[in-house]
Amino acid sequence: MSDQPNNSEPESRGLSSEQVLDILTKGTIDAAHGMMRWSSNYAFLVSVEQDDTTLMAIYKPQQGERPLWDFPDGMLCKREMASYLTSEVLGWSIVPPTVLREGPHGLGSVQFFIHHDPEMNYFEFDDSKVPQVMRICAFDYLINNADRKGGHCLVDSEGHVWGIDHGITFHSSPKLRTVIWEFAGQAIPDALLEDIDRLCAVTADINNAFRQALSELVTEREILAFQHRINHLLKTRKYPEPGPGGPNYPWPPV
Numbered sequence: 001m002s003d004q005p006n007n008s009e010p011e012s013r014g015l016s017s018e019q020v021l022d023i024l025t026k027g028t029i030d031a032a033h034g035m036m037r038w039s040s041n042y043a044f045l046v047s048v049e050q051d052d053t054t055l056m057a058i059y060k061p062q063q064g065e066r067p068l069w070d071f072p073d074g075m076l077c078k079r080e081m082a083s084y085l086t087s088e089v090l091g092w093s094i095v096p097p098t099v100l101r102e103g104p105h106g107l108g109s110v111q112f113f114i115h116h117d118p119e120m121n122y123f124e125f126d127d128s129k130v131p132q133v134m135r136i137c138a139f140d141y142l143i144n145n146a147d148r149k150g151g152h153c154l155v156d157s158e159g160h161v162w163g164i165d166h167g168i169t170f171h172s173s174p175k176l177r178t179v180i181w182e183f184a185g186q187a188i189p190d191a192l193l194e195d196i197d198r199l200c201a202v203t204a205d206i207n208n209a210f211r212q213a214l215s216e217l218v219t220e221r222e223i224l225a226f227q228h229r230i231n232h233l234l235k236t237r238k239y240p241e242p243g244p245g246g247p248n249y250p251w252p253p254v
Helices: 017-026 076-090 127-143 190-204 209-215 220-236
Strands: 028-030 044-050 053-061 098-103 106-112 153-155 161-163
Touching: 017 044, 017 053, 017 098, 017 106, 053 076, 076 098, 076 106, 076 127, 076 190, 076 209, 127 153, 127 161, 127 190, 127 220, 190 209, 190 220, 209 220
Parallel strands: none
Antiparallel strands: 028 044, 044 053, 053 106, 098 106, 153 161
């Protein structure tokens, strides 16, 4: 498994990732904190309470998703979940703990809220963040992320870089739009390729729990395209370059 910071936000708050997932899954959701101002879809800052523990989370209900011409309706929250599961299989801890559950406005994704400095985003990173950004760059190609803005990269109190907003991912056609192109054409580190090779194996195994969960979240055609992207990285061993068809950058960039 590739090297990564040992202390991520859930652990720094005295909870393991497993405990966070349990609270997000079984806890009581309070939607009294309001909507996130800049979200293109309905996204609520909520507290999730279980016993004596309260966590802040982002709740994105399925019925609040804005229709898109190129993605099927009511699937964005499921793609958030698929992205989280992929991050976990890789062992990269890019996507904060996420669950899919019923909430005050119906089924939706509920994701652990990362406390961060809103002024610190991808465009403000120094060289110390390069190894983590290289993981995110490879991850975005694998999940076919159509919207990696600079503001979708958050740094927690331990210096760990998290990626958020993965609703428009896993399309079967090339959709990669990202601000992270500085590694284009460069060799992918061997440690990351080892993780991607492990992802390849579990995705190919129809009896594997990850593959079965993925089948409940995205279409079989999208899984086949996902496998193609995995195999492409393993074959070329290089970061992708911007495609000729574009657009290759999201707007706005932050």
